[in-house]
Amino acid sequence: MSQQHTASTPRKAKAPPPPGRNRGGLARYVVAAALARTADGGAVVAVVLLVTSSGGSGTLAGVLGACITAPHLLGPFVARSLDLAQDGRKVIAAACLLYATALTAGVLAYGHVPAVLTGLLLATAGTCGPLLTGGISSRLPAIVGPRLRTQRRAQGWDVATYGVGGTVGxxxxxxxxxxxxxxAAALALAAVAATAAGGVLLLPFTAPSHGGDRTTILKPGATLALIARTGHLRRTVYLTMVVALSVAALPVTAVHMTHILGGEPATAAALTASYGLGNLTGSLAVMFLPLTGSPDRLMRRLALGVAVSLLAVAAGPTLTATIAAYALTGILNSCFFASTLAARTEYAPRGARSQVFIWVAALKITSGSAGTALAGSLTGANVRLPLLVGLVAVSAAVAVATVEARFTRADEHASWTPPALRRW
Incomplete structure (x- = not known):
């Protein structure tokens, strides 16, 4: 009798671990994100080298390279599928596999088919790029849980994966x-992207943000309108864009500043390397000493710090001082990036979090590309002019953000809830 009773009694399902309690979740995230961003970070260089080494023109190399980067602007439209999905891991993993397949096909097809077809294949890979960058970042808050300090430390790790991708790729x-x-280099990147797909699938499952009601998920245009009318998010966007535009001048000016400082041509590599090392140092600092306070205030202060460091670069009297200023700029820019991740996490509504992440990432990449082009045109007039324009632009943006925040402080302070008090 007792056996029948035991057999007929349903077993209680094991409750899933609460957010942030899944052991190893952050470690798996770092590995998967670093792999995906390594593939995305090296693809443009691989395509340009592929074209130029085979005798193709610089114009063709630039156009095919743009086919990888330009589709990032379509990221916000791709991101909605991530917010709608029951399991966002599958969407990102599929994007990694499509990226790997399209990149492989584009590289192998080059020289055997019309350049237009190669460009379309590379553009297909580029369209997946936003999911490999901002899309993966949007998964992080639910993986690490609601504790503010834990989130800020995890964002330091996230910044580091971007640095790894931009350097290792x-x-x-x-x-x-x-x-x-x-x-072979491009095919290796495709293999890295495919490996990242497996890493993404090993991430902890997180419940969909729509809670079963997909009608709550905003469309891309509505999400952009939400960003525009929400002060915290609006300031996140334009501060991110202006800082990205300004620091994009650093690699360009590094090449020309060697003539002024009396260094060898290889000195430019030392300047850019010190900037990259500064970025890595900044991300390590945020890991061990997480940022504290309101992300809105942190962004303004750190952006102003970037402006000051750009002034130090422009005014550097010696090569050593300039190298130190490049490193300082990298540190501050890395911390600023971490503060923007915190702002996207803490101010974006759950039903549009992925889209907000990718909108900001897409606009940042676009602004950075514009900054590189602007720096290239301004260095002809004066080597330091791009840096001066950048620090004036950042200072003006910080001033506008500060005035705007003071006028709207009461309303926005009431509407902002720390992550630790939210329902996840």
Whole structure:
């Protein structure tokens, strides 16, 4: 009798672990994000080297390289599928696999099919790029849980994965291109992206933000309108864009500043390397000493710090001082980036979090590209002019944000709830 009773009694389902309690979730996230961003960060270099090494024109190399980067502007439209999905991991993993497949096809097809077809294949890969960057970042808050300090530390790790991707990706391409060929380098990046897909699927499952009601998910245009009318998010966008535009001048000016400072041409590499090392140092600092306070205030203060460091670069009297100023700019920019991740996490509504992340990322990439082009045109007049324009632009943006925040402080302070008090 007792056996029948036992057999007929349903077993209680094991409750899933609460957010942030899944052991190893952050470690798996860091590995998957670093792999995805390494593939995305090195693809442009691989495509450019592929074209130029085979005798193609610089114009064609630039156009095909743009096919990888320009589709990031479509990211907000792709991001809605992430907010709508029951399991966002599958959407991002599928994007990684499509990225790998399209990049492989585009690279192998180059020279055998019309350039237009190659461009379309590369553009397909580029369309997946936003999900490999901002899309993965949007998963992080639910993985690490609602504790503010834990989130801020995790955002430091996230910043580090961007640094790894931006450094390891191009370096891997350069090494494999020299040892084997640019084609082999591009195929290696495709393999890295495919590996990232497996890493994403191993991330902890997080419940969909729509809670079963997909009608609550905003469309891309409505999300952009939400950003525009929400002071916290609006300031996040324009501060991010202006800082990205300003620091994009650093690699360009590094090449020309060697003539002024009396260094060898290879000194430009030392300047850009010090900036990259500063970025890594800043992300490590945020890991061990997480940022505290309102993200809105942090963004303004750190953006102003970036402006001051740009002034230090422009005014550097010696090569050593300039290298130190480049490193300082990297540190402050890395901390600023972490503060923007905090702002996107803490101010974006759950039903549009992925879209907000990717809208900001897409606009940042666009602004950075514009900053590179602007710096290239201004250095002809004066080497330091791009830096001066950048620090004036950042200072003006901080001033506008400060005035705007003071006028809307009461309303927005009442509407902002720390993550620790939210329902996840």
């Amino acid at each position: 191009p370096s891997l391409v350069a090494a494999l291109s020299a040892w084997v060929s640019p084609t």
